[in-house]
Every structure is written in structure tokens, then in C-alpha cells.
Amino acid sequence: MTIPAISIRDVTMDYPTPDGVNHVLDHVSYDVAEGHFVSIVGPSGVGKTTLLRLLTGLASPTGGEIHVRGERLTSSPEGLAVVLQDYTRSLMPWLTVAKNISLPLRRAKMSRSAVQERVQESLAEVGLTGTERSYPWQLSGGMQQRVSIARAIAVRPSILVMDEPFASVDAQTRFDLEDLVLKVRDDFGITTVMVTHDIDEAVYLSDEIVVLHGKPAAVRDVVKVEIPFPRSQMATRNDHRFAELRTRVYGMVRGLE
Amino acid sequence: MxxxxxxxxxxxxxxxxxxxxxxxxxxxxxxxxxxxATASEAIAGLASLLTDSTFWAAVGQTLQMAVIGFVISIVIAVPLGLLIGLSRFSYRSTKFTFDFFKVIPPIVIIPIAILAIGPNITMGVVLVIFANVFAVAIQTAYGVRDTDPVLLETMRCYRFGILQQLLYARLPSASAQIAVAIRLAASAALIVAVVAGLVGGAPGLGNLLMRLQSGGQVEKTYGVLLALGILGILMSRLIVRGQRRIIFWSGR
Amino acid sequence: MTRFWRWLLAVLIGAWLPIVFVAWWWNASAESTNPFFPPLSVIWEQFKVNWIFELVPVHVVPSIRNLLIGFLIAVVIAIPAGTLIGASRSGTRYVEPIVDFIRSIPPVALVPIFILLLGLDAQMRITSIAFSASFPILLATIEGVRSTNLVVLDTAQSFRLSPSAILWRVRLPGAMPTVFSGLQVGFQIAFVVTIASEVLGSGFGLGAFTLIATDSFLIVDAWTGVVLLGILGYLLNIVFDLVERLSLRWYYGQKKLS
The missing domain is CATH 1.20.5 (Single alpha-helices involved in coiled-coils or other helix-helix interfaces)
Structure with a gap:
């Protein structure tokens, strides 16, 4: 049996608050297969972001364990990259685009020219060649999010974690970024976990969709998306399987099914 | 037309x-x-001061107190603030005390300063330091604590340590706050240096103003006021310009 | 219960340093023979004699009265004037450089001028306070009114409010957070000028008391004056903060949410 990229085992999360304990996650178990694209969906406030913080090692579960490639997670694992919703807050306004991308590379002992090359490659991958010397705040929202994707792939991650990555950009840019993420996954074979509240987006991008529901939240269901890759905004979204899946997942999120 | x-x-x-x-x-x-004094008399007063060596000596003494006091307060306060800002405990422990001293105007301790130090340049420098050190330190600490948590979490995901977070994220992010504090400190330094002369008898423009006033030299008294206004404007222009250059990303 | 313990913990964390400081001062100065740094116990005894409450009506009450009257005059003049100037684009352009220049003069330096003009009485002190305090308030009001939120302004206009109603009921209230930052600076300046006007103008008042004690080498008295001034300065600041929090509840509520 192959070892899953990420293994979530019986994870429970409680927060102490002044008004008592807040139970967020209740015995969540799920395995992310190597190379898969997995979306986590659920009604707002259900604990999607909490689960994501546990996966990145930013917080530790109060019960259960998370294993990354068979090793128990205690802090942020090697080979992890993140893309967060607030691109304005996760990029450093005092660094140029190139410096923002190369910052995580400082920890890897790479030569200056190798770093330069990596930055160029990453920028080319996201279609931003020529913006090295710009500052993030001089770019549009969609471009800034591309910069954080470039920063993520520059470290050659084996796992990419994204929290509502396209929530604050306009609809057109959103489609472009979705296709960019698919391309990146294709080019580098990265295992990707994404939290989203957009069910269409989850169906369009994922191999599997994890539906969280309840308070405290548990895995309501795992939906396999059996639409072949490569996918396209026009064809895939018109596929009858797409429509069926989105209706099914929508029903689960709303608690109708 | x-x-x-x-x-x-x-x-x-x-x-x-x-x-x-x-x-x-x-x-x-x-x-x-x-x-x-009318406007023309005041300008005449200022003009006669400009050819007077005692006036330039006074300008020099005032600037000396302001600049030395300012530099010492920054050198003490910014590292102190960084240190305090590193932990929640040290920040909350010192906040009340520093806020207390921050709001006490330096004019209050002039009597003690006269007794302990005497009416000289050192007294002016000490007053300038007292006026600024608490405000700059607490503002720096606040800036360090106020670093965007999203930024810090991003860095932690990329496995940066505490020291690297301080260097690459907390310090640059606090620099906007530090710059504001430094700008306020610079204008406060000039004002306090003048007050040290006026009220505490330290040398410089404040003292000159007092002597001209009690000597009944009305035109020159107004002239000194004009000089002080010009000096203040020049100082703040200079600092705003420097600040824009260093903290270029804020106020974009 | 947990809320109470949290509160207690916060108070303790804030209070231990000042307590340690005062205790250290008390012990370190106990055997002091340095005439300039008398034992804190001696200062405290004299403090009780002077300020609880023997001399308060003579020296503290007039100081605070002058401070409040001067500050109120500054507020009553500067806020309406600033509102009118800030509402007019060219008004702002022409007035701001002058106001900026006068504000650049250290406020205490204006006191000798007012002594020349008005002599040494309470009128001089109140005028000095009002004049010095009004400039930061004026500048902040101009700035606040000038930068009214355009959406709010358009909305108000679509309700067909009269221009004066828009100015006083929409633009001025919207500018209040900025105005208050000016009021705070103005209030601190008023406090400093209150002391300075007493010191330079001789006579009654806490500032005058302290400096006369210094000049006469009544060192313990001078220390009690400094301690009381420090406490007063801090307390007045707290009162000001409370007033601000109460008046700008909408602003702080909104800020807390964002």
C-alpha cells in the first residue's frame, strides 16, 4: 500500500473561549493521495480554515494526529507552500516581486544565480515575466495572487495548500487563475489542498471534494470528481457530470441531502 | 492679470x-x-539678528541640544522597543509605565533637572531624551507587535525562525510606526530644546528670547519667533522628505 | 469568573513594573544624603502636608481653571473656523501654510509675547493657552472636513440637504475622529502652556509653586510639585481619553469590527 501524502487521523479541535470550549472539528479522518487535488468545502464558519491551519502545522490538533508522508506533523513540514486569500497581507510591501519570491529560497542554500533562475522560471510559469522590479502594491489583485503562486512554486513544494485563493479577485481573473493552478499542478505534480466556499470551483479543479458539515464539523462525505483532465472552462462546465456533481455537493453543504 | x-x-x-x-x-x-511689533518691525528685528553672532550661537546651541538629545533617544528607544515588542508579556508589562511617562510633558521635570544638572546644554539634552524615549520605545514595540499575523503565518509555513521573522517581517513592518514616532520626536526635540532655554535657563534660542523680552527689545523678540517658525518648518520638511524615501511602500 | 481573572491578570501584568519602580525608589533613597534627591518617604510626608489638601485651592484649582477655560475657548473658536476653512478648497490652500507656520513655533515661546502684550495676570495665561491650543485643533479640523468620504457626501446631497446642513451635520461629524487627534495634541499643549505661563508669569499656580520652590532651594517642596504635576498630567490624559471614547463610540465600534 502506498503512503498517502497527507493523512488526517481522527482529528479533533477545541478552542477555549471565555464562554466555554468551542468544539470546531470532531474526529475528522481523511487521506490525501499523492498528486491529488483535493478541495475542502462546507458552510461558512464550519471549520475549513481551522483544518487548513492544522495541515500547515500552524496549529496542533487537540486530539488525533496528522501525518505527512508517514511522519507525524509537529511544525510546518518541509516542502510545503501556501497561498492565502489575503494576497495584500501575505506579500511584503517593502520587497519587490522578485525579492518576495526569492525570500523563502534564502533558507535553501542556493547560489545567487540559481535563485535568480528560479525566480525567472516561477514568474514565467505564472505569466508575469517582466514584473521582477515592481512592488506588489503596484500590481492588480489578480497579479498579486499570481505572485504568491509564483512564490509557492519557487520552493518546488511537494504539497501546496491554498485558503480561498481566488476569493478576492473578479470573476474573469478567477477563471484565469483556476486554469493557472491546474497547469502548475500538471507541470510539477504537486499534491494540492484547497479550501473554498465556491462549489463550482471545487468541482472544476478537484480529484476529490471533502464536504465538512455539522457543529462540531465532521466529514459529511467525500465526492470523487470523475471528469477527465485536462479540463477547460467551456467544456468542463457544460459537462452533464459537472452539473450533477455541483448539485449534489451543493445539497450536502446546505444539509439538504 | x-x-x-x-x-x-x-x-x-x-x-x-x-x-x-x-x-x-x-x-x-x-x-x-x-x-x-508690526510685521515690518518683526522682519527688521529678524534681519538685525541675522547679522548678530549671539543669535547664531543661540541657534547652534538649540540645534545641538535638539540633535544630540534626538539621536540618543532614538539609539536607546528603537532597540528597546524591538526588545519589548518581541513578547506579549514584556509589551503588556511595560505599556502602562511607558504610557505614564510618555504623557508627562518634560516641562514638569525641569525643576528637578535644574537642581540635579544645572541650567546648561546637558540639561537640555536630558529633557529632550525624557520627552522622546518613552514615546518612541512604546511606538516601536507597538509596531513590532502589530505585524500582520497573515504575514507571520506565511513565514512560519515557509519554516522561518523567530529571528528571521523579526528581521524580514516585524522590523520592516514596524518601520512605518517607527518613522511616525521619529518624526514626532524630531519636532518635539526642537520644541523641548527651546523650552529648556525659556523655562529652565539652558542656553540657546529660548534663553535669548527670554532675555530679549525682559530687556524690552520688542522687535528682536518677534524676530526670534519668526526664526523659530522657519526653523520648525525646515525641520519637518527635511524629515518628511527622508521618511518618504525610506518608507516608500506606505501611503502608496 | 474567567473574565474577572483575565482582567485581574491584565492589571497585574501592567502594574508590577511601576510597583517595583516605586519600591526601588523608596528603598534606594531611604538613606539618601544627596540634597537634590531626598528620600521618597520625606517627599511623601511633605506631599501629604501640601497637597492633601491644604494648598490645592490656592495652587491647583486656578491652574486647572485656566487650563479648562483656555482650552474651551480654543475649541469653540477653532472647530467652527476649521470647518468653514476645510469646506472651501481655496480657503484650505491659502490658510493652511499660515496656520502651519504658526504651529511650528514652540507654543511656550509665544508666552513671552503675551506677557509683553497683556502683562502677568490670568487673562494673559488664558489667552496664551487658548491661542497655542487652537492651532493643532484648527489644522486637524481642516484636514478632517476636507477629506470627507465622497460616498457619504453624495448620499447626503441626494437627500437634498442644504449646504449648511451637509457641512455641520455630515462633514463635521465625519471629521470628528481626525478632530479629536487635534484636540488631544491641543490639550497636551494647553497643559504645558498652563505651567509655562505660570512659571514665566510668576504668581499662583502649581507650575509657579514648583519653580519658586526650586529657586528657593526648598527641594522637597519642589519634588512634591513635580510628582503632583506628573500625576495630574497623566490623570487629565485619562479623562481626555474617556471623553474621546464616549464621543466617538461609532468610530471605535466600527474599527473593532474591521
Missing amino acids: PGIIRRIPAGVISTIIALLIWQLIGSFGPLAGDSF
């Missing part, structure tokens, strides 16, 4: 109008008299 007027900067026009009004009030207003 209106075209020409429109091309003159508003500041020049308003200065001319203000001087005219001042001249009129000084000549015909209810307080007109020997002790109210």
Missing part, C-alpha cells in the same frame, strides 16, 4: 496677505503700541 496671479503659489499669496493684516493690526488694532 488673473492668469499671473494663478501661477503664484498659494503659500506666497497667503503669506503676503497675512503680513499685510499683521501690519494693519500692529499699527491700528486695539493692542497696537510699543509692545506689539
Whole structure:
């Protein structure tokens, strides 16, 4: 049996608050297969972001364990990259685009020219060649999010974690970024976990969709998306399987099914 | 004709109008008299000061107190603030105490300073430090604590340590706060250096102003005030310019 | 219960340093023979004699009265004037450089001028306070009114409010957070000028008391004056903060949410 990229085992999360304990996650178990694209969906406030913080090692579960490639997670694992919703807050306004991308590379002992090359490659991958010397705040929202994707792939991650990555950009840019993420996954074979509240987006991008529901939240269901890759905004979204899946997942999120 | 007027900067026009009004009030207003210098008299007073070596000596002494005190307060306060800001406990422990001393104006401790140090340059420097050190330190600490948590979490995901977070994220992010504190400190330094002379008898422009006033040299007294205003404006222009260059990303 | 313990913990964390400081001062100065740094116990005894409450009506009450009257005059003049100036684009352009210049003069330096003009009485002190305090308030009001939120302004106009109603009921209230920052600076300046006007103008008042004690080498008295001034300065600041929090509840509520 192959070892899953990420293994979530019986994870429970409680927060102490002044008004008592807040139970967020209740015995969540799920395995992310190597190379898969997995979306986590659920009604707002259900604990999607909490689960994501546990996966990145930013917080530790109060019960259960998370294993990354068979090793128990205690802090942020090697080979992890993140893309967060607030691109304005996760990029450093005092660094140029190139410096923002190369910052995580400082920890890897790479030569200056190798770093330069990596930055160029990453920028080319996201279609931003020529913006090295710009500052993030001089770019549009969609471009800034591309910069954080470039920063993520520059470290050659084996796992990419994204929290509502396209929530604050306009609809057109959103489609472009979705296709960019698919391309990146294709080019580098990265295992990707994404939290989203957009069910269409989850169906369009994922191999599997994890539906969280309840308070405290548990895995309501795992939906396999059996639409072949490569996918396209026009064809895939018109596929009858797409429509069926989105209706099914929508029903689960709303608690109708 | 209106075209020409429109091309003159508003500041020049308003200065001319203000001087005219001042001249009129000084000549015909209810307080007109020997002790109210008109605009022209004040400018004449300033002009005569400009050729006077005691005036330039006083300017030098005031700037000396302001600059030395300012530099020492920054050198003490910024590292102190960084240190305090590193942990929640140290920040919350010191906040009340520093806030307390921050709001006490330095004029309050002048009597003690006169007794302990005497009316000299050192006293002026100490007062400037007292005026600034608490405010800059607490503001720096606040800036360090106020670093965007999203930024810090991003860094933690990329496995950066505490020290790297301080260097790459907390310090640059706090620098906007630090810059504001430093700008306020610079203008406070000048003001306190003058007050040290006025109230505490330290040398410099404050002292000169006091002596001219009690000596009945009305024109020159007003001249010193004009000089102080010009000095203050120059100082703040200089600092705003430097700040824009260093903290280029804020106020984009 | 947990809320109470949290509160207690917060108070303790804030209080231990000042307590340690005062205790250290008390012990370190106990055997002091340095005439300039008398034992804190001696200062405290004299403090009780002077300020609880023997001399308060003579020296403290007039100081605070002058401070409040002067500050109120500054507020009453500067806020309406600033509102009118800030509402007019060219008004702002012409007035701001002058106001900026006068504000650049250290406020205490204006006191000698007012002594020349008005003599040494309470009128001089109040005028000095009002004049110095009004400039930061004026500048902040101009700035606040000038930068009214355009959406709010458009909305108000679509309700067909009269221009004066828009100015006083929409633009001025919207500018209040900025105005208050000016009021705070103005209030601190008023406090400093209150002391300075007493010191330079001789006579009654806490500032005058302290400096006269210094000049006469009544060192313990001078220390009690400094301690009381420090406490007063801090307390007045707290009162000001409370007033601000109460008046700007909408602003702080909104800020907390964002």
C-alpha cells in the first residue's frame, strides 16, 4: 500500500473561549493521495480554515494526529507552500516581486544565480515575466495572487495548500487563475489542498471534494470528481457530470441531502 | 492679470496677505503700541539678528541640544522597543509605565533637572531624551507587535525562525510606526530644546528670547519667533522628505 | 469568573513594573544624603502636608481653571473656523501654510509675547493657552472636513440637504475622529502652556509653586510639585481619553469590527 501524502487521523479541535470550549472539528479522518487535488468545502464558519491551519502545522490538533508522508506533523513540514486569500497581507510591501519570491529560497542554500533562475522560471510559469522590479502594491489583485503562486512554486513544494485563493479577485481573473493552478499542478505534480466556499470551483479543479458539515464539523462525505483532465472552462462546465456533481455537493453543504 | 496671479503659489499669496493684516493690526488694532511689533518691525528685528553672532550661537546651541538629545533617544528607544515588542508579556508589562511617562510633558521635570544638572546644554539634552524615549520605545514595540499575523503565518509555513521573522517581517513592518514616532520626536526635540532655554535657563534660542523680552527689545523678540517658525518648518520638511524615501511602500 | 481573572491578570501584568519602580525608589533613597534627591518617604510626608489638601485651592484649582477655560475657548473658536476653512478648497490652500507656520513655533515661546502684550495676570495665561491650543485643533479640523468620504457626501446631497446642513451635520461629524487627534495634541499643549505661563508669569499656580520652590532651594517642596504635576498630567490624559471614547463610540465600534 502506498503512503498517502497527507493523512488526517481522527482529528479533533477545541478552542477555549471565555464562554466555554468551542468544539470546531470532531474526529475528522481523511487521506490525501499523492498528486491529488483535493478541495475542502462546507458552510461558512464550519471549520475549513481551522483544518487548513492544522495541515500547515500552524496549529496542533487537540486530539488525533496528522501525518505527512508517514511522519507525524509537529511544525510546518518541509516542502510545503501556501497561498492565502489575503494576497495584500501575505506579500511584503517593502520587497519587490522578485525579492518576495526569492525570500523563502534564502533558507535553501542556493547560489545567487540559481535563485535568480528560479525566480525567472516561477514568474514565467505564472505569466508575469517582466514584473521582477515592481512592488506588489503596484500590481492588480489578480497579479498579486499570481505572485504568491509564483512564490509557492519557487520552493518546488511537494504539497501546496491554498485558503480561498481566488476569493478576492473578479470573476474573469478567477477563471484565469483556476486554469493557472491546474497547469502548475500538471507541470510539477504537486499534491494540492484547497479550501473554498465556491462549489463550482471545487468541482472544476478537484480529484476529490471533502464536504465538512455539522457543529462540531465532521466529514459529511467525500465526492470523487470523475471528469477527465485536462479540463477547460467551456467544456468542463457544460459537462452533464459537472452539473450533477455541483448539485449534489451543493445539497450536502446546505444539509439538504 | 488673473492668469499671473494663478501661477503664484498659494503659500506666497497667503503669506503676503497675512503680513499685510499683521501690519494693519500692529499699527491700528486695539493692542497696537510699543509692545506689539508690526510685521515690518518683526522682519527688521529678524534681519538685525541675522547679522548678530549671539543669535547664531543661540541657534547652534538649540540645534545641538535638539540633535544630540534626538539621536540618543532614538539609539536607546528603537532597540528597546524591538526588545519589548518581541513578547506579549514584556509589551503588556511595560505599556502602562511607558504610557505614564510618555504623557508627562518634560516641562514638569525641569525643576528637578535644574537642581540635579544645572541650567546648561546637558540639561537640555536630558529633557529632550525624557520627552522622546518613552514615546518612541512604546511606538516601536507597538509596531513590532502589530505585524500582520497573515504575514507571520506565511513565514512560519515557509519554516522561518523567530529571528528571521523579526528581521524580514516585524522590523520592516514596524518601520512605518517607527518613522511616525521619529518624526514626532524630531519636532518635539526642537520644541523641548527651546523650552529648556525659556523655562529652565539652558542656553540657546529660548534663553535669548527670554532675555530679549525682559530687556524690552520688542522687535528682536518677534524676530526670534519668526526664526523659530522657519526653523520648525525646515525641520519637518527635511524629515518628511527622508521618511518618504525610506518608507516608500506606505501611503502608496 | 474567567473574565474577572483575565482582567485581574491584565492589571497585574501592567502594574508590577511601576510597583517595583516605586519600591526601588523608596528603598534606594531611604538613606539618601544627596540634597537634590531626598528620600521618597520625606517627599511623601511633605506631599501629604501640601497637597492633601491644604494648598490645592490656592495652587491647583486656578491652574486647572485656566487650563479648562483656555482650552474651551480654543475649541469653540477653532472647530467652527476649521470647518468653514476645510469646506472651501481655496480657503484650505491659502490658510493652511499660515496656520502651519504658526504651529511650528514652540507654543511656550509665544508666552513671552503675551506677557509683553497683556502683562502677568490670568487673562494673559488664558489667552496664551487658548491661542497655542487652537492651532493643532484648527489644522486637524481642516484636514478632517476636507477629506470627507465622497460616498457619504453624495448620499447626503441626494437627500437634498442644504449646504449648511451637509457641512455641520455630515462633514463635521465625519471629521470628528481626525478632530479629536487635534484636540488631544491641543490639550497636551494647553497643559504645558498652563505651567509655562505660570512659571514665566510668576504668581499662583502649581507650575509657579514648583519653580519658586526650586529657586528657593526648598527641594522637597519642589519634588512634591513635580510628582503632583506628573500625576495630574497623566490623570487629565485619562479623562481626555474617556471623553474621546464616549464621543466617538461609532468610530471605535466600527474599527473593532474591521
